Amino acid sequence: MSGPGPATILHADLDAFYASVEQLLDPRLRGKPVAVGGGVVLAASYEAKAFGVAAGMAGWRARQLCPKLRFVAGHFRQYQQLGDQVVDVLGHYTPNVERISIDEAFLDVAGSTHLFGSPAAIAAQIRSRVRDEVGLAVSVGVAGTKHLAKIASQVAKPDGLVVVERGRELDFLRPLPVELVWGVGPATRAQLAAKGIHTIGELAATPTPLLQGLLGQAVGAKLGALATDRDPRRVQGGRRAASVGAQVALGRRWAEPDVIRGTLAYLADRVAGRLRAAGQAGRTITVRVRFPGMRSVTRSITLPRPVSATLTLTEVAAELVAGALADNSSERQITLLAVSVSHLVGQPAVQLELPLGFGDERLRPGSEIGAARSAVDQAVDRVRARFGREAVGYATVALSDERRVPDEFRELAESSLAQPEG
DNA sequence: TCTGGGGTCCTAGGACCC
């Protein structure tokens, strides 16, 4: 796999993407600390990062660190468009592009060097074209494996290019902090630090069995493999999503039936609508309830039949949430509800809702209620396809004003990982 | 006064089957 010849895997990663787009759209924001978001920081410009502002941070905390921080609501549709433009540029150099999110992608240019020059030259051209044609800075890492290319692009930031030559991998990795390894987050970093392991070099010197004992089989084996440069992952097209979900942060709310029911109806409406649009249904339904203090619990059930009807999903989710609350009766308030569906299977749009099989007589095969639910969903789907999703909905859905982020942001998050047919 | 919304993958225990 790592034969002779240059390393040909590129990882292209747009710098501070959302914030950079805002600075592109509004010149007055250039050179200034900018954050996209409000209650929470979705993205921060480099000027803001210099103050310690980071994505995921609470808005009040960010303002504390950087009083001059400029908050902008976000132009989510533009993010999608500009991200697509960049991917178009990448596609000019090879069809072998694997987009892994809205702002980053892998390329394997092994078959393109006779046309465009060395991988490093291609990376330089990409950076220059993205800058000229789209107006954004993109950092690129070049290496023999995806994992290494991604680390290289992180090292290259901001607005840089780093090439890891074959045979030089360990020299490159040795001094880098462990958190640059994909899959090493705060928890793993802390565990490694407790053992005196701070750099990838120190990681490489640690026997794999010891890492596995510390971090579990899978993570330990992966980190061990990184040190020996065994990384079989190839650049590839997308996979189908394994689950579809939605969540909404509520602030602090009393766990009242009306709030819960309305919120679950809204979430089920989004999830089931997306399932039907994709011609899918799922057997496993999972809910998550978060309490003040960030503690959360999940409850799930695997049904004998897949479901995609909004009302059925709402009812099952409501039962699961009720159970979770009953098991945590000391918690009087909740801060978030989530619904997701997995175990997905293809299901033609016209298929009727099937029985759930746990004693709900109303939902037996071919029952009038099952048929009615499918008919209602199909009617709603058709109206929305023509007039937009706000045009029609269940009454309880229309009531949910809990939404704190614009629908455009949800749609962007939904589509970011959406893959072409695979 | 604890922070968004979309996901993936891993682990561990229990049930159940062969």
Add this chain to the structure above:
DNA sequence: TCTGGGGTCCTAGGACCC
């Protein structure tokens, strides 16, 4: 009569990524 090992599915929780 007691005991063994392996596999799969389900549930709950947690870490992590963009």
